[in-house]
Amino acid sequence: MSSLTELSGGPALRQERRVVTEIPGPKSRELLARKQAAVANGVGTVLPVFVQRAGGGIVEDVDGNALIDFGSGIAVTSVGNSAEAVVRRTTEQLTRFTHTCAMVTPYEGYVEVCEELARLTPGDHPKKSALFNSGAEAVENAVKIARYATGRQAVVVFEHGYHGRTNLTMALTAKNMPYKHGFGPFAPEIYRVPVAYPYRWLTGPENCAQEAAAQAIDLITKDIGAENVAAMLIEPLQGEGGFIEPAKGFLPRMAEFAEQHGIVFVADEIQSGFCRTGQWFASEDEGLVPDLITTAKGIAGGLPLAAVTGRAELMDAAHTGGLGGTYGGNPVACAAALGAIETMRELDLPARARRIEEIMKPRLRALADRFALIGEVRGRGAMLAIELVHPGTKEPAPEATAAVAVACHRAGLLVLTAGTYGNVLRFLPPLVIGEDLLTEGLDILEGALSEA
Template identity: 60%
Template sequence: MTAVETVIGGPGLRQERRLVTEVPGPRSRELGRRRSEALPTGLSSGAPVYAAAAGGGVIVDVDGNSFIDLGSGIAVTTVGNSAPAVVARAADQLARFTHTCFLATPYEGYIAVAEILNRLTPGTHEKRTALFNTGSEAVENAVKYARAATQRPAVVVFDHAFHGRSLMTMTMTAKNQPYKHGFGPFAPEVYRAPMAYPYRWPSGPDNCAAEAFSQFAQLIDAQIGADAVACVVVEPIQGEGGFIVPADGFLRSVADFCRERGILVVADEVQAGIARTGTWFACEHDGLVPDLIVTAKGLAGGMPLAAVTGRADVMDAAHPGGIGGTYSGNPVACAAALGVFEEIESHRLLDRAQAIGDILVRELRDIASASPVIGEIRGRGAMIAAELVVPGTRTPNRDAVAAVARYCQDNGVLTLTAGTFGNVLRFLPPLSITDDLLVEALGVLRDAFATL
């Protein structure tokens, strides 16, 4: 029997790091060969191993190797891969019907997901929710809602931002390679302001919030014109940019400024939302009540689902038929999302995210005490990153990130990288991971840094 046939999937997987072949193994190498003949080169993957099963805190590949998962499919399987409530609800819905298109024949699951998001998102105001397929699609629709409600064209985003790969969201994304290079021309009326990035602010972290806000305000008032700006779109913690936590007070100043000028605030919580940071939404850490909140990734435990939740008057501004999509709010994905909410509440995963974050920060600080290549450790909850630099400087050290990630992969730990300069290790373990497994993974990470 092949490794795929002998693996037991889901939460029944043995929670261990186990290597039985070289990495990648023979079956993964064969799949890599088939991939090169069938798929275009623009589709790349971080790891050369092919998954056969996943659950808890591990991913088992087609060769039977068991890797500790510190990426959660880029913050998608936050509640764990194959989480019981997600599987049960999705399977039940699959047996009932797979699709009708909500625009043609609606169903209760869509409404139920919207009701929960309306309740959980910050603010006591009346809200509405619309469902979509991907984070990019949801961000783009948030812009449509904002433009419809304000009758203004301009959108303001920030340095180091990532908002997606569609034309509009690719324009909103800051990083050229690999997201924008060669794909222009881009969408009009998108403007970029400095992000309050404490570690890299030119005059130091103490001045970061005030100076970044001053430049932001000047951009809008002097260069664009506040009466032309529909919305400001911001990640409360920037994901692909390197888990940048804006300087304290910056986001509140931005929100106050926008409200004084009738500009809508859109929180892009695609990566940081749905319990990842120890709160339902990362903007709660800054006391923000955005006009619109965008969620995706962790919303449906691996099924494609995204949402825009916002003020009722803003969401109702779009004309009937102006919003939607064939697969948007698919019934199986909605059922999976209800399973995600159940998992988070029944297993107290908000608390678990904070506990995981405490372990990550503790262990990373200990590693940093012996490794001057770690310039900063930052993040919130189970969304933590280490920025690597050339020792004694703040020069980005992309080579060190590549070497550490490769060592971890070769020794049974799957990590993710990020950052505008490609010099950040990011950690997004599933909230179902055990403390022992997490500490073991960080032990491998410690060894990786020692090899540098």
């Protein structure tokens, strides 16, 4: 265990929960008042505690409270905050240069990250990458590449999907509030089809994959025309939509249909990638080999970096100068990514994610047996969730979900909500979190459910 915490930056911060004030405490409330005066109201906050340090599985605020982290900055700090290799490599890079723009004068770090992505992503075909700043940017560029390569315009996305907050990615995203409401009009030629959501499939989970795929293919064929579709874009394990794991068989059938009709199959692995689900990429679970894959979040240990990786002939389709951006593949962010990947390999973080599932999932299922509020436990690896419903029904219970989250926060456990209906509690602990903190966090969750 010591090697795990040392490499993840853990020893500098005691790995124990500590609640010494109400949450948020007086210093955080003072800073919150400053935030409200200076920061746009549209920038929301899940839990207004202001952080001064973080590492391992702990986030420490300015009042001295130490919270157990079940959020990882929304699946970003999978290797822990301030992981040793990330700090070492970024510090070295900072002393050399911070920016030249890779499109002006390139540098080795950019190439190294692209080489790593070619090695790590599914498939043994020739691959190339382009680097960007955010997940939304990666998704937009994947659409650009697919449209250019195919000469087509239509893009197929799926119910409950989330792909970003820019104009195009808002159009790709399913949920209206808070992501899209009032921000239209949106980009055209976006078409949404059903996803195989077993818990809410009307005829039950047994036929979900087959029926959902048939419906989706029928809509594509009749309403759009498969010959007009440039790209099919899906999260192999949906994130903001509620950690929906499509029924087995659905994704391979959709990928097969895409291949048959010359449609670029794009896996959005921004939240599910980089060891989060117990494999390097969630696509691997059913042997999917996407034509393009988008990554961000966990790629660089907390620094802004994103990528599109895919078949070399697709990635090379766009004209020179058609892909890029001033900060895309910033040298410091590239150094951080190389440090994060080093940490993932050295600590075997896919195995660590599977161990987290071994600890958490049985306990969550036991809670579901005890509390009728929990309609379903789902997810893989360290990407797990519970969907809360009114007992005896499948009617979403967003108010209870919010109440449970608040109770967790008060007790010193940072959790996040999600879901199209706002009724999902999602758990994204750092992959380096100690097992004692996992257990304690689940104890707090149990108490919060009892309150609800």
